[in-house]
Amino acid sequence: MNNFTFQKAGSVNEAVTASTTKRSRIIAGGTNLVDLMKYRVENPEEVIDITRLALDKIELLEDGGMRLGALATNADTAYHAEVAHNYPILAEAILSGASAQLRNKATDGGNLMQRTRCYYFYDTATPCNKREPGSGCSAINGFNRIHAILGTSESCIATHPSDMCVALAALDAQVNVTGEDGERTIDFLDFHRLPGDHPEKDNNLNPGDVITSIDLPNKGFKSHFEYLKVRDRESYAFALVSVAAALELEGDTIKDIRVALGGVAHKPWRIPAAEKECIGKPANEETFKNLAEKLLAGAKGFGDNDFKIPLAHKAIVRALTTAKLKTEK
Amino acid sequence: MNSAEKTKSVKGGPPKLHQVTLKINNKEETLTISPQTTLLDALRNYLNYTGTKKGCDHGQCGACTVLVDGKNVNSCLCLAVMHDDVEITTIEGLGTPEKLHPMQEAFIKHDAYQCGYCTPGQICSAVAMVDRGKGNDPEEIRDLMSGNLCRCGAYTNIYKAVKEVKDQSSFKDQLS
Numbered sequence: 162m163n164n165f166t167f168q169k170a171g172s173v174n175e176a177v178t179a180s181t182t183k184r185s186r187i188i189a190g191g192t193n194l195v196d197l198m199k200y201r202v203e204n205p206e207e208v209i210d211i212t213r214l215a216l217d218k219i220e221l222l223e224d225g226g227m228r229l230g231a232l233a234t235n236a237d238t239a240y241h242a243e244v245a246h247n248y249p250i251l252a253e254a255i256l257s258g259a260s261a262q263l264r265n266k267a268t269d270g271g272n273l274m275q276r277t278r279c280y281y282f283y284d285t286a287t288p289c290n291k292r293e294p295g296s297g298c299s300a301i302n303g304f305n306r307i308h309a310i311l312g313t314s315e316s317c318i319a320t321h322p323s324d325m326c327v328a329l330a331a332l333d334a335q336v337n338v339t340g341e342d343g344e345r346t347i348d349f350l351d352f353h354r355l356p357g358d359h360p361e362k363d364n365n366l367n368p369g370d371v372i373t374s375i376d377l378p379n380k381g382f383k384s385h386f387e388y389l390k391v392r393d394r395e396s397y398a399f400a401l402v403s404v405a406a407a408l409e410l411e412g413d414t415i416k417d418i419r420v421a422l423g424g425v426a427h428k429p430w431r432i433p434a435a436e437k438e439c440i441g442k443p444a445n446e447e448t449f450k451n452l453a454e455k456l457l458a459g460a461k462g463f464g465d466n467d468f469k470i471p472l473a474h475k476a477i478v479r480a481l482t483t484a485k486l487k488t489e490k
Numbered sequence: 491m492n493s494a495e496k497t498k499s500v501k502g503g504p505p506k507l508h509q510v511t512l513k514i515n516n517k518e519e520t521l522t523i524s525p526q527t528t529l530l531d532a533l534r535n536y537l538n539y540t541g542t543k544k545g546c547d548h549g550q551c552g553a554c555t556v557l558v559d560g561k562n563v564n565s566c567l568c569l570a571v572m573h574d575d576v577e578i579t580t581i582e583g584l585g586t587p588e589k590l591h592p593m594q595e596a597f598i599k600h601d602a603y604q605c606g607y608c609t610p611g612q613i614c615s616a617v618a619m620v621d622r623g624k625g626n627d628p629e630e631i632r633d634l635m636s637g638n639l640c641r642c643g644a645y646t647n648i649y650k651a652v653k654e655v656k657d658q659s660s661f662k663d664q665l666s
Binding site for chain 1: 503504505506525548552563570571572604619621624632636637640
């Protein structure tokens with residue numbers, strides 16, 4: 162690790178002020194940041210510890226939704242009785258990611274902020290536009306089995322590695338942030354961004370922004386849901402393709418539908434307009450296949466990851482079929 | 491350029507040291523350390539709790555697993571300066587040679603190791619899982635233990651040891 166100064170923030174505003182400089186990093190669970198610092202991918206001059214702030218509560222909101230404190234751990238969130246009951250797709254997604262040790266330490270806010278696991282991003286001996294803007298992308302013509310097939314750019318084909326975020330995208334969560342200009346709320350689909358010409362920016366936060374909580378709307382899709390994660394080993398592996406599928410049914414007719422994909426893009430991949438077209442249609446294979454095609458329109462492989470396109474197609478149909486067949490709770 | 495010079499050119503001086511008091515196995519230990527020091531290095535290098543092992547040093551193998559407030563975490567990914575208000579338990583705090591923890595006894599009984607390097611981490615993860623009331627079916631046990639790799643491949647016997655303690659614990663819960 163490089164030499165850095167360390168301070169503990171006593172309030173959210175103190176954290177905001179301290180983290181406005183470009184070379185500072187906020188630390189909470191630290192499971193990704195400390196690792197990246199050991200690899201010298203992250204070299205902050207200042208590290209600001211926010212774990213003393215009272216942001217670890219998980220609470221019910223008046224509108225029937227829930228608020229997840231940014232410092233609640235992934236494990237405490239997934240095992241929280243009301244989260245598990247009201248948002249089983251979120252609990253399943255969280256528990257499908259990482260290991261018990263990492264989930265015990267990693268926070269919900271930090272989960273949103275984790276960086277890609279692109280091997281070239283981690284390897285400081287190789288060019289990477291995300292790590293060093295303008296240096297080039299080693300993955301496009303390199304080993305790209307784990308890389309993106311949607312929303313890529315000539316600068317970057319990295320994926321966002323989170324499982325939790327895929328479920329949060331499907332649930333239409335919102336992220337509460339405090340920054341230099343006060344508090345604001347960001348819709349989950351607007352939180353992360355596509356790489357474009359600035360892959361060094363994973364999300365739309367400004368310097369100094371501190372995530373304080375994540376809000377879940379009251380609609381949890383607790384009857385018909387599935388988090389399907391396809392990966393190289395059964396546990397403790399990142400998704401090659403993952404699908405958060407949720408349905409609200411009236412008989413066999415689709416009343417509401419959500420599908421978010423992980424492992425395929427720089428952010429959780431969702432197309433709300435394509436979902437809307439399914440409303441009123443029968444929940445059957447034809448509808449699911451059509452939706453899969455729309456979600457994967459324009460998908461492009463880079464050689465090693467070509468398999469992800471048919472895999473994602475089949476995974477979407479399977480996840481929706483499993484969600485449909487779930488017995489009403 | 492040697493490493494000391496490199497550090498100097500980056501930041502213009504040595505790291506600022508922090509005084510931190512860690513509570514390890516119910517004993518308070520005060521250290522003066524740089525903020526880069528991981529909990530793992532503080533335990534092993536400065537405090538001689540060498541039961542906790544360094545494997546990959548990147549949170550992938552689980553050899554460094556300790557309990558923080560009863561929960562298993564990778565100590566290699568923890569900065570020691572951030573852990574002054576928690577209870578840390580290492581393998582040395584779970585049992586003694588005279589009075590082993592039931593999980594340690596089960597590992598011996600089932601021959602749940604070969605080289606033994608991953609064992610302290612395996613035992614910390616297993617104890618945390620049972621204490622949290624998790625591991626209620628074979629799949630969940632395997633999943634919650636998947637953050638602890640065993641290069642000798644003693645998984646079958648590790649599973650047997652953990653399952654036996656879990657079953658005893660569930661039986662006790664039913665009686666109480």
